[in-house]
Amino acid sequence: MNLRMESPAPPIRVESWVRGEPLTNFKLGTLYIVAFWATWCGGCVAEISHLAQLQEKYDHSAVEVVAVAASERGSTPEEARTHLDAWLTKNGSELNFRIAFDYSGNMKKSWMAPSLSSTIPTSFVIDRDGRVVFIGHPMQLYDVLPKLVNGTWRTSDEAKAADAERIAEAESEMREKARTQAFWGKIGLALKARDSSTALSAAKEGVTIMPDDINVHLVHEDLALHKIHDMQTGLPVMRQLARDAVEKQSELWRVQAIRQLSNPAEKNSDVPHSDRFAIGKDLAEHILALGSPEGWAGRKFLSYVAVAQYCFESGDNDRAVELAESAVKSLDDPKPMPAEQKAHYLRLLLAALAKYEDEEAKPFSGTKNALA
Known part of the structure; x- marks a missing residue:
């Protein structure tokens, strides 16, 4: 009923x-x-x-x-x-x-x-x-x-319209949920059966059906590049993900896309460096264009860490250190972060800084203050 x-x-x-x-x-x-x-x-x-x-x-x-x-x-x-x-x-x-x-x-x-x-x-x-x-x-x-x-x-007409709108929105959400569950179910079954080809086909279909779901795009790229190791298919998928991330004007999309290019966990060693870093360069520029390291009002600890890792992977250690330092400074900007959450991100950022800084680099002056 x-x-x-x-x-x-x-x-x-x-x-x-x-x-x-x-x-x-x-x-x-x-x-x-x-x-x-x-x-x-x-x-x-x-x-x-x-x-x-x-x-x-x-x-x-x-x-x-x-x-x-x-x-x-x-x-x-x-x-x-x-x-x-x-x-x-x-x-x-x-x-x-x-x-x-x-x-x-x-x-x-x-x-x-x-x-x-x-x-x-x-x-x-x-x-x-x-x-x-x-x-x-x-x-x-x-x-x-x-x-x-x-x-x-x-x-009133207002009441009838409000109820009709509520039902329409709920039905739309239910359809979207059903599509999402069907997609991940199909992907899961294919991967469990070690059928990467079927999984890749399902992911490609999912991108068409759910173009605004970043996770569908990420699994599509991961299957092509890291499961099947098909550069002919995977590189265009990677390029398209980067283009979509820029066009959607979404920080989440940009950060996720550049992480796919530079995160060591993604095992990109078999992806040609020239292609990978050319795609990442454009993404990094768009992320940093949101504001200067010292002037952007939003938090930088997520997007800047992702770009810093890209810079490090591409050999620009100085820029990686600069961005990681800026991310540390942004933890309490524009408002203080809860202590437990701040401690978690500080551990990650300081570990990244330790990796980026060479033996002769001077210690970051804000590190000790940030830990206080």
């Missing part, structure tokens, strides 16, 4: 109620907001506090919020419930509504799946007659809820 606007609301069947009295059925005359969330979901945590504000604001308008924790992580229901209880003890003192816990999957099966909702947070609004009148992200409620309370939303 599909769950959409004007559908009867499914029952709430949960394993336990953490806060408030159990809700056995939706009371006629009351408007309910049923919000699916989890404590590990950053967006959920932000919205759950906003729902408390909405509950307080509309408390005298017969509006009730019901938060359903149906995606808590844990190897057992007890472990998941413990995580939820601990979070609520620490952070949930201001939450002024019912909170339910369900590890069984029943709520997902009866609410999320039929409505084509695949992500959290997701909110359902049940009108005063027990019918679903809104499905979507909780942040949309700031605009929608006043119209629901005054009775103008349900019959």
Whole structure:
């Protein structure tokens, strides 16, 4: 059964109620907001506090919020419930509504799946007659809820258009997910059977079907160059990946493409150096053109490290050191990085610097300060 606007609301069947009295059925005359969330979901945590504000604001308008924790992580229901209880003890003192816990999957099966909702947070609004009148992200409620309370939303063209758009987007995502799963399944079976030719054919088809998925392009190149070692096929694929990376104006594409050219793990030793470095030169120039080492406002530790490795592989050690040093300096720019994450990237960057610097090179003056 599909769950959409004007559908009867499914029952709430949960394993336990953490806060408030159990809700056995939706009371006629009351408007309910049923919000699916989890404590590990950053967006959920932000919205759950906003729902408390909405509950307080509309408390005298017969509006009730019901938060359903149906995606808590844990190897057992007890472990998941413990995580939820601990979070609520620490952070949930201001939450002024019912909170339910369900590890069984029943709520997902009866609410999320039929409505084509695949992500959290997701909110359902049940009108005063027990019918679903809104499905979507909780942040949309700031605009929608006043119209629901005054009775103008349900019959509006805006409501019908919003529901139709939500369904169209969900169906499109489902088709894309099915295509992706079919592609990786076909690739996996071929590789398991050691049938590189079939895998390469599937990858080529995948690039046509999913042209904006960088991972499909990467596996296409990897199969051609590193599995089959077909230079006649692989070099054009590598060149096309580089051209696509430049044309898409995507830092992710550029970084991934240049890593394919210079990452030692890619085993490019059998790829002609002249071809490999000619392709990399153009990519490196486009990445660095995003801004000067000292002036670009974005973080440089990802893109500059990739270019630094290319420079090192191509014999320009000085440039590699310069870029790696710039990447170290950028770890807290434009804003400080969490200490654990910073320590991780510093280890990688300093290891790279140690490799790039020759025996006579002076120690990088910013290294000790960066470690502080």
